[in-house]
Amino acid sequence: MVDLTETSAPTPGETTVTLPDEAQVIAYLNRDPLLLTRHPQLLEQIEITHAAGSAVSLIERQVDLLRGRNQRLEARLEKLLDSAKANEARADKVLKLSLSLIRAPSLAAIAAALKTSMKDDFDIDDVFLGLHAPAYRRHDIDGIVPIEANGAIARAYDNFLRTRLIDCGPIEPDKTKLLFPKADVLIASAAVVPLEKDKHLGFIALGSRDLERFQPRQGKLFLEMTAELVSAAVRARMN
Numbered sequence: 485m486v487d488l489t490e491t492s493a494p495t496p497g498e499t500t501v502t503l504p505d506e507a508q509v510i511a512y513l514n515r516d517p518l519l520l521t522r523h524p525q526l527l528e529q530i531e532i533t534h535a536a537g538s539a540v541s542l543i544e545r546q547v548d549l550l551r552g553r554n555q556r557l558e559a560r561l562e563k564l565l566d567s568a569k570a571n572e573a574r575a576d577k578v579l580k581l582s583l584s585l586i587r588a589p590s591l592a593a594i595a596a597a598l599k600t601s602m603k604d605d606f607d608i609d610d611v612f613l614g615l616h617a618p619a620y621r622r623h624d625i626d627g628i629v630p631i632e633a634n635g636a637i638a639r640a641y642d643n644f645l646r647t648r649l650i651d652c653g654p655i656e657p658d659k660t661k662l663l664f665p666k667a668d669v670l671i672a673s674a675a676v677v678p679l680e681k682d683k684h685l686g687f688i689a690l691g692s693r694d695l696e697r698f699q700p701r702q703g704k705l706f707l708e709m710t711a712e713l714v715s716a717a718v719r720a721r722m723n
Contacts, residue, residue, distance in 0.1 A: 577605040577606060578709060581710070585714065585717035586717065588721070589721075590721060591628055591721050592627055594613075594718060595613050595627025596627055602690060608691065608692060609671060609692050610671060610691040611690055612629065612664060612691070613627060613628050613629065614629040614686045615718070617633065619685055620686070637662050650676065650678070652673075652674075652675045652698040652702055653674075653698060655674040655691070664691045670693060671692065673696070673697050673698040674689050675690045676689045678711065679718065680719075686718075688710070688711060690710075
């Protein structure tokens with residue numbers, strides 16, 4: 485085996501050979517990357533100390549590195565495939581929701597379809613559907629809550645109603661009582677989403693018993709799509 489880690493002192497009368505330093509070796513290999521191709525025996529002769537302490541040949545070390553890289557690529561590919569499958573399943577559920585809302589014959593049916601879809605397909609524990617009083621003249625439809633200008637809900641969500649930005653995260657107990665008074669479980673987190681952001685139609689709130697289900701920095705695409713579907717269905721039944 486060739487060992488480049490040590491050089492012994494020259495004996496009297498022996499010619500001194502100056503070995504290149506690391507930078508020179510690296511520079512040379514960069515200039516001539518085919519060196520090891522022309523001298524493949526070096527791949528087996530050069531020893532590299534393994535992390536465990538044993539010595540392995542350069543070719544064995546390369547195989548080990550390639551194996552590790554391959555494992556990382558396989559893990560990444562598997563993660564991408566899992567994400568694709570999850571997105572496909574979610575798209576199917578959104579399509580099912582859209583069909584349910586389109587086919588709903590009344591506002592009460594829209595509220596019921598939304599709640600059923602969220603519970604059965606998206607594991608949402610409770611749903612709030614509120615419409616602003618000027619747009620919602622009837623206040624007697626089951627599943628729909630009127631949002632009065634100076635009412636408790638408007639005061640509790642004053643900032644949200646002003647900015648009309650999606651609000652996700654843990655929900656305070658007093659707000660839980662306002663939005664989900666009949667929930668079968670304690671709602672710990674919620675996503676509050678405006679309906680027709682520019683027209684002040686109202687908002688929906690999706691509640692979950694899981695404190696981590698809705699987070700401030702989570703993706704908002706699904707929530708926006710749901711709000712658009714609900715808005716379109718509500719407008720169609722209000723006109």
